[in-house]
Amino acid sequence: MSLTALSHHLVPCPYCTQLNRIETDALVACGRCGSALQRRGAPKLLSVWALLLAAVILYVPANLLPVMTMVSLGRDSSNTLMGGVIHFVQTGAWLLALVVFVASILVPLSKIVVLAGLLLSVQFRWCARLRDKTRLYRLIEFMGKWSMVDVFVIALLVALVQFGEFATIKAGAGSLSFAAVVLLTLWATSIFDTRWLWDVCADKQGGEHV
Amino acid sequence: MMKKACPDCDLLVTITPLKHNERALCPRCDAVLARGGRSMDSIFALILSGLLLWVSSLALPILTLDVNGVQQPLSLWQTAFAMLDQEAWLLAILVAMTSFVAPFFHLAMMLWLFLPLRFERKPPFVGWAFRLLYANQGWMMLEVFFLSLLVTAVKLADSAQLLPGWSLLAFVALMLVMSAIQLLFDPDVYWRAVEQCR
Ligand SMILES: [Zn+2]
Ligand SMILES: [Zn+2]
Numbered sequence: 001m002s003l004t005a006l007s008h009h010l011v012p013c014p015y016c017t018q019l020n021r022i023e024t025d026a027l028v029a030c031g032r033c034g035s036a037l038q039r040r041g042a043p044k045l046l047s048v049w050a051l052l053l054a055a056v057i058l059y060v061p062a063n064l065l066p067v068m069t070m071v072s073l074g075r076d077s078s079n080t081l082m083g084g085v086i087h088f089v090q091t092g093a094w095l096l097a098l099v100v101f102v103a104s105i106l107v108p109l110s111k112i113v114v115l116a117g118l119l120l121s122v123q124f125r126w127c128a129r130l131r132d133k134t135r136l137y138r139l140i141e142f143m144g145k146w147s148m149v150d151v152f153v154i155a156l157l158v159a160l161v162q163f164g165e166f167a168t169i170k171a172g173a174g175s176l177s178f179a180a181v182v183l184l185t186l187w188a189t190s191i192f193d194t195r196w197l198w199d200v201c202a203d204k205q206g207g208e209h210v
Numbered sequence: 211m212m213k214k215a216c217p218d219c220d221l222l223v224t225i226t227p228l229k230h231n232e233r234a235l236c237p238r239c240d241a242v243l244a245r246g247g248r249s250m251d252s253i254f255a256l257i258l259s260g261l262l263l264w265v266s267s268l269a270l271p272i273l274t275l276d277v278n279g280v281q282q283p284l285s286l287w288q289t290a291f292a293m294l295d296q297e298a299w300l301l302a303i304l305v306a307m308t309s310f311v312a313p314f315f316h317l318a319m320m321l322w323l324f325l326p327l328r329f330e331r332k333p334p335f336v337g338w339a340f341r342l343l344y345a346n347q348g349w350m351m352l353e354v355f356f357l358s359l360l361v362t363a364v365k366l367a368d369s370a371q372l373l374p375g376w377s378l379l380a381f382v383a384l385m386l387v388m389s390a391i392q393l394l395f396d397p398d399v400y401w402r403a404v405e406q407c408r
Binding site (some may be wrong): 146148194 | 219292305355366
């Protein structure tokens, strides 16, 4: 027997957490805050896959195209994401290299991999370790926005260098692609619902015990 | 005693009244379902100080750019709008949105939701204001912007120096106040207060 809200025909309001009794598939206004509610249907896996795929595709130009171009003292130098990390390693700025590596390479990549894994888990009803998978989701949800560090740094450099007049920096197409990758993964993560993981396992024995 | 559905796994959980600093966790997936001792009064004070700090974080220079002794003080909004000239307007909007527009909107919505409650009145359009608050929440990235400032300072170290300005202090304080507000805000407690003042 299942002890979920869904099995009791109850829908928690995502805004005010109030439990609403909903017996049909129609849209119903929350009894407390008026938000439109609907009984949770089949997982919307396709929209998450689509956003994730778009993020993966844009990840290629984000890494190949220069994130910025700096013209200083007549020299013209372009920087890619990984190039920035390598530059820090070469100049011995280890801490900075680590921050940039984690924020702009490790976090977005692991987000994409984890989200794909969670989607597969729903799709193929892998019902082992649901608690750990839910925790993993919370982790990528928390990490997501920190990938914006590199985008902000480029934005700040462009602005500051303009005021300092010691060089010219142009934001490259790579930084825009990268910003798009981060926003797309944030969007995909927000659509994914961890309850899907538990829903598809409700009729299996494993779901209740893990 | 009240029933709640876990937002992460949909388990129905009965929650007994919580004492101060107590948390109710979902037995199946460890999601935090409720926190004890949420006071509406402290939230209201935090919203007001947040608004003051927001104004101060924009009013004075957040940093001073020093190139070979020539100093140029810069405010937070100047750093965002400088990019508009550089054909990087998408980045400019993103920075402006996450570092000061969204935080202001959050504070304004909070004030809208909490000020009428002080006079035991139901806020007008309370449901809409509540949903706008939620829609805006994901765009606040004060901490990320702060880390970016630090990285930029190190990155520029060869050619220029970044000196902290007075507004940086306000910005850091705002960052802390905002996270305190988000930690203290409990939608269920809020709506029970609204229901009491018809
Ligand atoms: Zn509601
Ligand atoms: Zn749970």
